[in-house]
Amino acid sequence: MRHHWSWPWVKRVVGIGFILVVGFLLVRYARTVDWAQVKTSVLELPREVLLKALGLAAVSHLVYSLMDLVGRHYTGHAIARRKVMLVSFVCYAFNLNLGSLVGGIGLRYRLYSRLGLRYGNITRIITLSLITNWIGYILLAGLVFTIAPLQLPPNWGVDSEELRLVGVGLLAVAIVYLTLCGFSRVRSWTIRGHDVDLPTLRMAFAQLAISCTHWMTMAAVPWMLLQGQVDYPTALTVLLMAAIAGVMLHIPAGLGVTEAVFIALLSHRIPEHQLLGALLAYRALFYLTPLVAGALLYLKMEVRTRKREVHA
Template sequence: MTDVEVKPPLLRFARLLANPALRIALPVLIVAIAVMVLHRLASNVAWGDVRADLATASVRDLAVAVGATMASFAALALYDVLAVRIVVPGIVPARIAALAGASGYAISNLLGFSWLTGSTVRYRIYSALGLDAGQVAAVIALNWSAFWMGGALIVGLLLAFHPLGLSAILPLAPALETGLGLSLLLGLGVFLAWLSQGPRRLTLMGATLTLPNLRAAVFLTAVAVADLLATGTVLYVLLPADLSQNSALFFTVFFGAVLLGLLSHAPGGLGVFEATMVIGLGAGGRSDVLAALVLYRMIYTVLPFGIAALGLGVGEAL
């Protein structure tokens, strides 16, 4: 099959996915479906019980959750600090990059549509220092590459050595989960080996992205692992004790829920994440689990958004 035969359908499909109306309508539809599923799972839960569970939340658990949130956002800030050193070395001060990274993620985590919200925050900050749209896009692309490398490492290890996690939310045999895990680890290893051979550049949709060297890629992966584990810990400590005994199962389900939420492009994975967690943990009809999910959203999503919005607002006023 020739390139002439292949490209037109692929280009038409790419243009369809890039349609602004579709990129907004599709997440809205996915959220609606996820909320319907979640409503069905919680149909036997009295919201008075959820409020009671919220009122009895442990102060210690809340403190640990807040601390884990701070650790996660420190890692998110570090994404940008490292990325600007690769894309535009010596131009962006570390404190400005950290502000852009943490604020961008805090805004997009709540509002969703990260291709618009988080990118806009970063562009507003970085353009004041002379960066153009292409350079800002390169910083964001490196952030996402770090996220996927860290995710591949964690999920690969979990699936390879602790299968039966994804089978809680997807019809997968243990052998297939193990194979997927090993494939992720192999793919990550091959990618890192490729980076070690010298300077690498990747051209996507006409834009050229300078990839990190091996040392920087390993560091970015470590930062992503820290971010993802801290994020999972926020919910892990808030869950009832009987659902947090199998940490390998929890984190496998958690990262599966995060992935589905990201792929949905729903605002913060709203509805998709919650429904996946409830199904994966077999926690339908439990008010204490719904209370934990509400607290997770308040601590990890709403609180950072409020701080970022306040900080950006004050910065604009000064």
């Protein structure tokens, strides 16, 4: 009997295999780490540095919540701006820690539908939010890789000029997007039964401004925690690489992947125990603290909704 393998199944098998290999390598590496030194590095982080990093994390999450305000303008719904930003913050906190299916998609549908939004508009908001996040990433990565390409470790086999070429390609994608938004005569497509409308050029610039600011403030958190041991463009470049690696592996929060990329790119410049200490603090401030706040806000929203349903 012949077995016909479809492409989605091939991708799934390869992806699972890759994750298993990465997981094995991470576990093997973790056994070689002096965790006592890592703990000491975390405890030695100055309170002032931690507070500044927490402030940068808060700004980054606040800026991210503006993405759904672009979606509000895009769809024309009338939900209050404060509620929109609250939904965006809660969903992003869950998205970071539990994956996009839970936070970015599932929770958005639940919260927005309870606020009276139709599924069609929710789908358009989710789509635009994804585009906003990644078009800003593409522009920012393109600029950083082109203007200030990172000197990669010699054993990577990729030099700065090749990274610069990648940057040029990313910039071309961002320029094409802006060109389409500004000048395309075809403004709408139907993809899998859903209408996708091109934003206006003004809206596209807002998308880029919000997303780039979000990514830049996100990168400023580990940079602050590393206390000047690397310059900011280097920290930004490494974080951008770690982010895309985490997405490619489909691992919620990029757990282990972010650390692996930072260690691979910076361990020749910073002691590994200091790197890991800074990254653990980064996870606590950027991922776990917002998750706790988001969970409490979500519970509060659920309680209010139940009370309204009981009294209705």
